[in-house]
Amino acid sequence: MSEQFLPVLAGHAAGADTPAPVTPRNVPYRDGVRNPSADALRAEFGASVVRADVVWGETTVIVDATQVHAIVRWLHDDPGQRYDYCSDVTAVEYRDLERAIEVVWHLRSLPYRRFLRLKALIPRGQPLQVPSIWDIHKGVDWMERECYDMFGITFVGHPDLRRILMWEQYKEGFPLRKDFPLRGRFSRSEQLRQALAQNPEAKYSMEELSIAEAFEDLPPDMRQRLGAGEKVGE
């Protein structure tokens, strides 16, 4: 990394005559101030942008699920947008079984002080797949893993898409889906049996345990178990 670290001053790209940010008051439910990035997106991507809503002053752009990667890349690189921070990746499933599952990205442009919410709709019956934006925003690594863990949405292109909250051998499904029973699919005793059979020491690689630097100082038997990122499955 030879690049010099340059601190990003919030709002520095918006121009000197931009008024200082204040807490918005009397925000209307609909038809608030529209984020200009929404119109720029429509001009750039045309039919891939389905709809843009303004709800409580926040702009939500509903886009084609297959174009998410290109859109986020453009939003990140274009000098007029510079969405350099992805604060959240999550999904929404509605009780209405006819409604599509939504995958949500929260993007923030620090240089322009803008917030944009992207949504991709996945209709029922279609494979739950969206492109990963990990190569643009490295910070979405764990958020996409969590979204996969809880909703079962596959982020194509993610380097290491595994469960993150539940353990890797978790067999009951995806807990935040609406068809998942609150207390799990299995009986308490079966849940307990599977949980106690995890053997976590065998499941996690050395890097995950953050002891890679101390590897040489470990006792030989532990070195043998953890060596070479060994993961013994169930």
Add this chain to the structure above:
Amino acid sequence: MGLSSRPDTRFVSMDPQSQESWVTTKLDFLVNWGRANSLWPMPFGTACCAIEFMATAASKFDLARFGMERMSFSPRQADVLICAGRVPFKLAPVIRRIWQQMPQPKWCISMGACASTGGMFDNYAVVQGIDTIIPVDVYVPGCPPRPEGLLYGIMMLQQKIMQERMADSTLRNEMEPDPTSQLYIPPSMIDELSEPFGNSIHQTRSGL
């Protein structure tokens, strides 16, 4: 159901087969006095109960009055495991391993509603009472318990320790609910004890 009552140990029986004499009972008293007043806790704090536990250890309530000022963050040097907070299933093998690493004699305090019963977290992720994983000596109710509550539980544990006798051969029997060998409480009993109640009857919120 696997639960058995302890023999009444407050009185020394004069049965010659009991192998107890004036010396052993007095030695029991001495050993128990030493153990009860130098309990080293292994704090296993996972949630808000751990905040109350820290308050108990701090100067206002001062756990050191009971000989517990030395927090043992290594289970190998610990006497009493204090589980403060909810235990998710992912942590179940961890707390079990910590319990197995503690040398005898060892005791366990389940602090708070979540550790004792699962509390309000009657869902897919939380162990419904750590007594389904490890044996528990004292349950402290509360959400979270006040420090006085935890101190009362500790004093109850000290009373229990004072009644122990070396001649009691069942004292150090480790009966862990091990799914690979024999369950201390059978699974049917666990299921029966954790039957749905209240709103939990409707498990599928989607109405499916």
